[in-house]
Amino acid sequence: MHAPDSAADSSATALRSILIEAALIGLVFLFLAEGLSRLLHGGARPMLPYVADPSMAPRLPSNFSSDIRFGDAAVFEVCTDEYGLRGSICGKRAVEPSVLVVGDSQALGWSMPFGHSVAALVARGRGQGLPGVARAMASGGADVESLRSWAEEYRERMPRKSSTRELNILVLNMGNDLDEMYYGRATGRMPELKALREWLTLNSYAMLDVALLKNQVSGAGDWHLPPGANPVAVALTEEERLDLAEATAEAVIRLSAALPAARQTMVLVLPTDYQISLGEFEKYRPFYPSSAQFDVWKRRLPAMARGLDDMERHITRSLARAGVQTVSPRALLAAQDPRHIFDRRSHHYTEAGHRVLAQVLLPAVQDGAVSTGAGSAHATQGRPLWTP
Structure with a gap:
């Protein structure tokens, strides 16, 4: 039974x-x-992992170290300290950096060794290239507004007896920052299983491959903003663009106030690639679902460039009225071959582009000069490119 x-x-x-x-x-x-x-992948990650803060803004993970290779590009190392700042030394630092560069992936030194980035070049140009000591650091995150929460946390966690830093450089990316501030991030809610997803992203190469494969399978039709283009420059009215420019200037001022104090703070206003050369937009054609959609945005290109130029001038004037030191590399960038200073698959500046940025910044660091608008280059035109 x-x-x-x-x-x-x-x-x-x-x-x-x-x-x-x-x-x-x-x-x-x-x-x-x-x-x-x-x-x-030969031990090199195919993409750079990010983690999200409570506001869904991306940050570099802290105490991270890995070789990275984007596609068929050269391998480069990224290592961060306990604050998620990229530098030449991994892990906890015995000495606070004297030069801090804060911004998005442009500030980070995208696809290059840290020693070739603008942060390291400026520190070296000021005679602070001490071997084995992370004298320059750079953040890699989102727009200037979303970086404020990271800056406040960084300042709160810093040792109370830290000496005043020599230089803070805030990078305002005229390409991405304005779109991200106006349209916001793709989603306002945390992804499900966030902790597990981030752990896999940081520890699994296969997880990164899955993410890349998902992007390829879904195709370019899944993007929220058109690659290489900036809708805010044409979709908004003139009054709305000026409001956004004013809000951006205020966000820069708030970010500056949230950072640990420095003896000198300046804002590097970075034009996007097609502001320097309209022909740069052609490299984004493969990232569009169809040639017809690409051509729609290509026809809008002159208007987009004018819109960004207008907002850049307004931002620069607003910061100047607030007593914020700004630097624009536009004049010197325009004198270069754009194929050398911009990445051929994105809007990022190359190592040669970072050398131009350092050449423009160094005189401003020395004399405290304040630029007076878009196109100012502090009388650096005609000088040979500064090289480390």
């Missing part, structure tokens, strides 16, 4: 056995996938 119970027990045991075997097979598959991914 116990036969039915015995049959049920046998079925349950068989089911558990099947589930255990399936789990083991799954784990073996995941380990094989991870190993294959690391082998194929």
Whole structure:
């Protein structure tokens, strides 16, 4: 009379056995996938992992170190300290940096060794290139408004007896910052299983491959903003653009106030690539769902450039009225071959572009000069490019 119970027990045991075997097979598959991914990438991650703060703004992870390679580009190392700042030394620092560059991926030194970034070049140009000491650091995050929460946390966590920093440089990216501030991030809510997703992003190469594959499968039709274009420059009325420019200037001032104090603070106003050369927009054609959609934005290009130029002038004037020192590299950038100073697949500045930025910044650091609007380059025109 116990036969039915015995049959049920046998079925349950068989089911558990099947589930255990399936789990083991799954784990073996995941380990094989991870190993294959690391082998194929030669130990270099295919993308740079970010984590999200409570406002959904991206930040570099703290105490992170890894080789990175974007596509077929050269490998470069990224390592961060306990605050998520990129520098030449990984992990906790014994000395606070004397030069801090704050901004988005342009400030970070995208796709290049840290020693070739504008942060390191400015520190070296000021005679602070001490070997083995992270004298310059750079953040990599989102727009100037969303970086404020990171800056406040950074200042709160800094040792109370830290000496005043020599120089803070805030990078205002005329391309991304305005769109991100106006349209906001793609979603205002935290993704499900955020902690697990971020752990996998930081520890699994295969997870990064999945993210890249998802982008390729979904295609360019899944983007929220057109690649390489800036809708705010044409979608808003003139009055709305001026309001956005004023709000951006105020966000820069708030970010500056949130950072740990420095003896000198300046704002580097970075024009986007097509503001320097309209022909740069052509490189974004492969990222559009169709040539027809690309051509729509290409026809709007002159108007977009004029819109960004107008907002840049307004931002610069507003910051000047508030006593904020600004620097514009536009004149010197316009004298260069854009193919050398801009990445061929994005709006990011190359190593040559960062050398131009350092050349413009260094005289301003020395004399405290304040630019008077878009196109000012502090009389650096005609000088040979400064090289480290």
